[in-house]
Amino acid sequence: MSESDVTPAGVRGARPGREAVTGRAAGRRRRGGRGERPVVPEAEFSTYYGMPVLNPPRWEALDIAGYLYLGGLAGASSLLAAGAHRTARRRLALAAKSSATGAVSLSLVALIHDLGRPERFLNMLRVFKPTSPMNVGSWLLAGYAPLTMAALLSDVSGKYRPAGAAATAGAAVLGPAVTTYTAVLLADTAVPSWHDGYRQLPFVFAGSGAAAAAGVGLLAAPLAETAPACRLAALGAALELGNTELMKRRIGLTSEPLEQGRAGTLMRTSKALTVGGTLLAVCAGRRSRVAASVAGAALLAGSAMLRFGVFRAGVASAKHPKYTVVPQRARLQKQQNKPGTATS
């Protein structure tokens, strides 16, 4: 089952609530002609007419998944820029600085565009609130975005070089936070597939951001300067894919939405693009212009699809009561089985 399919009669595939007999596994009702596959034979649970327990995020996928992607790309690009700046790889540095500036500007546009009241965006900076990742992120971006712009401007114009170097370094300090905080942004919700993965998700996003930044380097830098990008692609892809696997294994039931439906397709495509792009980069990224460009584009696309996949999987997990009720029931059961141990 891909997405939840809420009808007045309940969610397709879940046991209809009106048939619920207390505490008992009731028979699955079949409706005229429409064969219902038992999707969760292993976990019987009650629902209210199959309605979701949670209100799903109302965010637009394009805006918010795009925001996550661009933030990841920008932050890792700033690190790449600082490295290239230090090692005097001028073209790679310029490409990375441009990508950081462009991505962070676009991500701010996406964030503001998604607000219900865009004209009130600055209310985000009305308070400082560490309990709200979105607030922390807004402050972070408020500090980070100008630094990326200063770094780029100085590089392009060739003026104020010391200030430009300082801005490059500053952006490289805040960049990794910009890349990984977006994982906290998602995890700090009641959305099962996001919250449950909070340990691995920052690493997944860090790896994916690194792969994307490497993609920019491969696309835009001359072959003589792509070596670090090739290595970064390999490291980033390994970090991302390894932690994605680990996350799926750790979170159990709530990893299902990451594998099913559109989210599953996105995740699989992302994986294929990332693996393919990395292999191509490592094998031919320093020798062939075409190979470097193709690898770079594949890495960028793979990173974007990962964000859209994770985003959609979370929405799907919030829309199906199974992912809320079953793990919570299991938790209660566990607590009952060991009385006296006050686990929360």
Add this chain to the structure above:
Amino acid sequence: MTEQGPPQPGADHPPRMGFFTDTSVCIGCKACEVACKEWNAVPADGLELTGMSYDNSRRLGSETWRHVAFIEQRKPLGGQEPGVSHDDVDIFRAASGLGVTIASPGPGATAPEDALPGAPAGETSPIAPDGRTELRWLMSSDVCKHCTRAACLDVCPTGSLFRTEFGTVVVQEDICNGCGYCIPACPYGVIDQRPDDGRAWKCTLCYDRLGVGAEPACAKACPTDSIQFGPLEELRERAASRVAQLHGAGVLDARLYGEDPQDGVGGDGAFFLLLDEPEVYGLPPDPVVTTRDLPSMWRYAAAAAVTLIAGVAVSFLERSHR
């Protein structure tokens, strides 16, 4: 990592106020839904017949701040089964125990489904031999829980959501910028975004009425006192004795939901007496405020950021060794 809980009552604070919704006396009249919509000028959200028993508002959301759930269950009802021989029962002796012991439930009492043979209530109300069962109809008026540790409030980046002097959680609509973060943060699926307006809306526990000493519109309108409003401490006591009373009458299904200050959200300011598992009413069985894990989340994010820095450094370092 959560904001401070409700204020301690003191010289400058009234006691924490809340709702105790006793669903065992709810008759499903929806007076609360209507009163809430009227008083708070909540926009209409269309007429729709859902086929979910008498429930046509489905669930809580931006235009539904009180929602009455209707659940039809097949379940044997105590003391109402025809066709059962009572030859060996001295009804006067049995009646003398009515309301005193759980061994003889009063009329209308419900019995746990899985406690049929030999169980106290079950003995007087077996499922009929032809397999016929009785219907029971559960009704429950749901509302924002005004959590002690409220995720919506914690994650709101603008400070639009705030804790009032009554310990309730309220959105300041002149500040909300519609970022929508509170919506997936709420573990109960309460707060939601109004599509045409963009901002987030939910129950205010009638903040305006509380300010002038009136009770919330829903509690005022409820004809059976299923919705009880008052200082939370007092409501908790009242609820505990109500559960004991119901258990004494053989309604062993009766249980409180959200009254425990030790639960994952630190207890609800609006809690319930339910007659079945919470999920049957569309409530999460073990909600936890998501920000409980936030310190840990920040730590993992910091570790990931350091890993990223190390990865980039390695990518460049290797080269300089050659």
